[in-house]
Amino acid sequence: MRLLNRLNQFQRLWLPSSGAPQQVTIADLAARCFCSERHVRTLLRQANEAGWLSWQAQSGRGKRGTLTFHTTPDALRNEMMELALNSGQQHNALELAQLAPVELRALLHPFLGGQWQNNTPTLRIPYYRPLEPLHPGFLVGRAEQHLAGQIHSGLTRFGRDTARPEGDLAHHWEVSADGLHWQFYIRSTLHWHNGDPIETRQLRQRLEMLLTLPGLRRLFASVEQIAQPHAQCLSFTLARPDYWLAHRLASYCSVLAHPDDPTLGSGPFQLKIFEPELVRLESHHRYHLGHPLLQAIEFWITPQLFEQDLGTSCRHPVQIAVGEAEELSQLRLVSNSISLGFCYLTFRQSSRLSKAQAQRVIALIHHSGLLQSLPVDENLITPSQALLPGWAIPPVPEDDTPLPPRLTLHYHLPVELHTMAEELKRALAQQGCELTLCFHDAKSWDDYPDLDQADLLMGDRLIGEMPEYTLEQWLRCDPLWPAILSESRYSALITALDAAQAQADETQRIAALKTIFTLLMEEGMLTPLFNYQYQISAPPGVNGIHLNARGWFDFTQAWLPPSTR
Known part of the structure; x- marks a missing residue:
């Protein structure tokens, strides 16, 4: 990269005197820049023409000339970054930024948040980790789940105000009286991001590809066949009624990429760059x-x-700042909410841990002040009072049932569960129970080989646009449940879920699902621990930002006022 090389060379010239005028020979400058005397003269001429410095040579070989600087490396780096950004060269800007990681925060400051660059309204969000590939199916990260819905479309989508399914690629759908036949009518003016028209057969092909994924196969277990009765229609034939079908198709895991290219979608934003240092949507x-x-x-x-x-970009992954967050007090808190998602604790009822013993652990957690005194930021979490609003944690009888002498807890991210695990270990030790901790460095239980070795498991349950449906999806698809439940108990769970999904009336369907979760909590198999306090802060001028269910904001609604520059 020419800009980076020129900056490096300028910095080598500038450093010995920290920008003060220098009396130096051409030979000294060439040695400093690791180049020939002829090349250093070219560098001096180019820098002089750019206005970065002045070079006044003295006649005679080996004579000292005068080198005067008109800028600093930091100021020059900023200038180069702005030039790169205005020219659409984001990679060059990032490479320039990485030269000074210690000062990177201040360096990035002028370019973060909402900016008009080259007459283009652009929102830049610095982020704390590389993003995982947006492969079809289930994704574990909130950011990845959100991006999947911004880049791809589904047959249906969740309404912004109602959180109920509405038309997306399909403009509407019809359901037979018995709930076994669904017809989705496809819009006729759809295009992939590359400009090609979307063909209904491509959507059917991608849906059938999704159903080969084990998790999606469980999610759509009722689907027997997907057909294309005519050019703008897809039909689903079910083995048993499933009135969650439109919800399943609206979920981020069911969005439809091009069958030949999983990165090519039809959503409001197209993926232009997806690399470890930079992700760009247009x-x-x-x-x-x-x-x-x-x-x-x-x-x-x-x-x-x-x-x-x-x-x-965030004091914590759930507290996002659009722009420079070093001085959060200068940013305005534009949206905040308590997450519907929660961190949870589950129990394997077995000969090692009875129902009564599990209930005693639950009572210890919720009635001893353990959650209220967790040594984490008080503005980060809030102890759970219910699984969802209106789905209260059942009262747990407090008794003196002796706990087992030893138990094993397996848990995965987020990082707050490290603290929770240590506090629970100390609390159980006071009750005569030694708790062994096993950390799984991931965000889900997928492909975790030791699920059946745990007595207790802790994890994080993200909640999507419709919380009740998201919990149904959790029970049906997460490998956690068949691992901690006996074969007969898990079979009964699936039977109960199938009976709930057959309720055409949404109120009755949700009530049946609430009964299933209440029973799991009463049996001492599940308890929620705490919810997160989602926050988004932004500088003045970034508008239209409202938290969604995943703690992000709909990119299609954000906007910037016209540039005055």
């Missing part, structure tokens, strides 16, 4: 619904900022 001008108000969204992946704390 608006899809042929999107079939309301067009985005922003032209581009960029994630600048700057993990070195978070080695000491979670500096720039």
Whole structure:
């Protein structure tokens, strides 16, 4: 990269005197820049023409000339970064930024948040970790789940205000009286991000590919056949009624990529760059619904900022700052809420741990003040009072049932569960129970080989746009449940879920699902621990930001006022 090389060379010239005028020979400068005398003269001439410095040579070989500087490496780096960004060279800007990781926070400051770059409204979000590939099916990260819904479309989508399914690629659908036949009528003016028209057969092909994934096969267990009765229609034939079908198709895991390219979608934003340091989305001008108000969204992946704390894009992954967060007091809190998602504790009822013993652990957690006194940021979590609003934790009888002498707890991310595990270990030790901790460095139980070795398991349950449906999906698809339940108990659980999904009336369907979860909590198999306090802060001028169920915001609604520059 020429800009980076020129900056490096300028910095080598500048450093010995920290920018003060220098009396130096051409030979000294060539040695400093690791190049020939002829080349260093070229460098001096170019830097002089750019206005970075002045070089006044003295006649005669070996004579000292005068080198005067008109800028600093930091100021020059900023200038180069702005030039790179205005020219659409995000990679060059990031490479320039990585030269000074210690000062990166201040360096990035002018370019974060909402900016008009080259007459393009752009929102830049510095982020604390590389993003995982957006492969079809289930994704474990909140950011990845959110991006999947911004890049891809499904047959249906969740309404912004009602959180109920509405048309997306399909403009509407019909259901037979017995609930076994569903017809989705496809819009006729759909386009992939590459400009090609979307063919209904491609959507059917991608749906059939999704159903080969084990998790999705469990999710759509009632689907027997997907057919294309005519050019703009897809029909689903079910083995048993499933009135969650439109919800399942609206979920992020069911969005439909091109069958030949999983990165090619039809959502409001198209994926232009997906690399460890930079993810860039650009608006899809042929999107079939309301067009985005922003032209581009960029994630600048700057993990070195978070080695000491979670500096720039968030104090914590659930507390996002659009722009520079070093001085959060200068940003405005534009949206906040208590997450419906929760961290949970589950129990394997076995000869090692009875129902009464599990209930005693639950009572200890919720009645001893353990959750209220966790040594974490008080503005980060809030102890759970219910699984969902209105789904209260059942009262647990407090008794003196002796606990087993030893138990094993397996848990995965988020990081707060480290603290929770240690506090629970101390609390159980006071009751004469030794708790062995096993940490699984992941965000889910997928492909975890030791599930059947645990007495207790702790994890995080993300909640999507419709919370009740998301919990149904959790029970049906997460490998946790067949691992902790006996074969007969798990079979009974699936039978109960099938009976609930057959309720055409949504109120009755949700009531049946609530009964299933209440029973799990009463049996001492599940208890929620705490919810997160989602926050998004943004600088003045970034508008239209409202928290969604995943703690993000709909990129299609964000906007910037016109540039005055």
